[in-house]
Amino acid sequence: MxxxxxxxxxxxxxxxxxxxxxxxxxxxxxxxxxxxxxxxxxxxxxxxxxxxxxxxxxxxxxxxxxxxxxxxxxxxxxxxxxxxxxxxxxxxxxxxxxxxxxxxxxxxxxxxxxxxxxxxxxxxxxxxxxxxxxxxxxxxxxxxxxxxxxxxxxxxxxxxxxxxxxxxxxxxxxxxxxxxxxxxxxxxxxxxxxxxxxxxxxHPKSTFNKNPLITRLTDRGNVTLTNTSFTQWIDGTPTKTKIDQTSFKSHLEQYFGM
CATH class of the missing domain: 3.30.2140.20 (Arylamine N-acetyltransferase fold)
Incomplete structure (x- = not known):
């Protein structure tokens, strides 16, 4: 292998x-x-x-x-x-x-x-x-x-x-x-x-060179992180919270292992 x-x-x-x-x-x-x-x-x-x-x-x-x-x-x-x-x-x-x-x-x-x-x-x-x-x-x-x-x-x-x-x-x-x-x-x-x-x-029209975006699926929905918010879907219900640069880094590590 x-x-x-x-x-x-x-x-x-x-x-x-x-x-x-x-x-x-x-x-x-x-x-x-x-x-x-x-x-x-x-x-x-x-x-x-x-x-x-x-x-x-x-x-x-x-x-x-x-x-x-x-x-x-x-x-x-x-x-x-x-x-x-x-x-x-x-x-x-x-x-x-x-x-x-x-x-x-x-x-x-x-x-x-x-x-x-x-x-x-x-x-x-x-x-x-x-x-x-x-x-x-x-x-x-x-x-x-x-x-x-x-x-x-x-x-x-x-x-x-x-x-x-x-x-x-x-x-x-x-x-x-x-x-x-x-x-x-x-x-x-x-x-x-x-x-x-x-x-x-x-490219100026690219959507992926403007702001950071990180997302993955979970057992009950998904999690998505940007430079301004963290959104968590659990069984169809979304919860969105505002974040700053410090919490961006902590969310990145906690939810994405990065």
Whole structure:
């Protein structure tokens, strides 16, 4: 078992001897979502690094930080490959539900596609609090998890051939578009995502270079930290408190181990 496999299992609390199968992915995805935060602190602190397998492993598994979609899904993809899954990466475009249009920064979302028994599934560990926590088939079938309902609909657009949709538990009454993605242009070399990091770090319209954001799921909801507030969802009830720089650091350590 190589270093990535050992370190990843240790980070999320899975035995080195446990066999990872398609049937046990639900548990692995839930543990990942509750352990490794979605966060942009490297972007905010202007301490980015080249997107390589070695650097992603060091950042998330050795330094025990989190990351954005191109880091989190790259790492999980590598973990799947090490455990003999037929997986690859794809790029997509996130939908801005408030503005009612797709974001204008290009295909800056990274997701995972996995083939099992001839069927292709979407797997995502890098979409903030919107994680399905289960593989979602590219058939339109609705998948239900502790985080809500999720589906992937085939729809040809200039941005790809499928759309990922969600209805988050306690938060959404109707289906919302998450992102469009292209299943035909698959990626196996994560260094391609250097372009995504550059845009996210430098583009004036990027939402991730303005303020710090750290979030992860919990057993009963999720926790989200910014430079001005801490929000905790427990069984559908949110509690939001204002914070200052001192409490930001203490919350970062207490709730995210960073």
């Amino acid at each position: 190589n270093n990535l496999n050992v370190l990843f299992r240790k980070r999320i609390g899975i035995s080195e001897h446990q066999e990872i199968t398609f049937e046990t992915l639900d548990d692995v995805l839930a543990k990942t979502a509750k352990t490794i935060p979605f966060e942009n602190l490297c972007i905010m602190n202007k301490k980015t690094y080249d997107i390589t397998e070695e650097n992603v492993i060091h950042k998330i598994l050795v330094k025990k930080e989190g990351g954005l979609c191109y880091e989190l899904n790259s790492l999980f993809y590598l973990f799947l490959i090490e455990n003999e899954f037929h997986a690859f990466l794809a790029r997509g475009v996130v939908y801005d539900n408030e503005a009612q249009h797709f974001q204008q920064l290009g295909k800056n979302h990274v997701t995972i596609l996995c083939i099992h028994n001839g069927q292709t599934y979407l797997i995502d560990t890098g979409f903030g609090g919107n994680l399905p926590l289960k593989p979602v088939p590219l058939t339109g079938e609705v998948v239900v998890s502790s985080n809500g309902e999720f589906r992937v609909k085939k729809k040809k657009t200039e941005l790809g051939d499928y759309i990922f949709e969600q209805k988050l538990k306690y938060k959404d009454k109707d289906w919302r578009i998450g992102y469009a993605f292209d299943s035909q242009k698959t990626i196996t070399d994560i260094s391609e995502f250097q372009e995504i990091q550059n845009i996210i770090a430098d």
